[in-house]
Amino acid sequence: MQQDFARRSNRDRTEATRAHLIAAARKLFTEKSYSETGTPEIVAAAGVTRGALYHHFADKQALFAAVVEQEAAAVAEEIERASPPSLFAHDALIAGSDAYLAAMRAPGRTRLLLLDGPAVLGRAAMDAIDNRHGNRSLREGLVAAMRARAW
Numbered sequence: 001m002q003q004d005f006a007r008r009s010n011r012d013r014t015e016a017t018r019a020h021l022i023a024a025a026r027k028l029f030t031e032k033s034y035s036e037t038g039t040p041e042i043v044a045a046a047g048v049t050r051g052a053l054y055h056h057f058a059d060k061q062a063l064f065a066a067v068v069e070q071e072a073a074a075v076a077e078e079i080e081r082a083s084p085p086s087l088f089a090h091d092a093l094i095a096g097s098d099a100y101l102a103a104m105r106a107p108g109r110t111r112l113l114l115l116d117g118p119a120v121l122g123r124a125a126m127d128a129i130d131n132r133h134g135n136r137s138l139r140e141g142l143v144a145a146m147r148a149r150a151w
Contacts, residue, residue: 028045071112072134075134079103
């Protein structure tokens with residue numbers, strides 16, 4: 001029983017450290033850009049050691065990818081929340097589009113997802129991130145609207 005508690009505690013610490021690194025990196029990447037942000041700044045802002053950074057992420061680019069992944073997931077969640085299956089297909093597409101535009105107004109999100117993301121990670125990696133999050137629901141919505149002849 002005590003062993004399970006220790007594992008959970010270690011996992012909680014690990015998740016907390018990772019979350020602090022991602023939050024600190026997001027703040028710096030959006031304020032200064034990827035290229036202008038150094039790993040010493042990130043670890044100082046996160047309150048962790050450089051070793052902790054490299055324990056969780058292979059390098060700055062891998063940390064950046066985690067930030068971008070989290071932002072893409074947040075956008076997709078907002079779109080999904082705004083366009084429930086109970087809406088007619090046409091209405092869901094409009095609500096989802098409005099939700100996308102609103103979600104992209106979050107400070108720094110445009111820089112992360114539309115500017116630095118493709119430049120740092122490359123188009124193929126950004127496409128893979130998009131496919132894991134918003135692209136599936138967009139494709140499904142378009143197919144449903146075409147089937148319903150909503151246009």
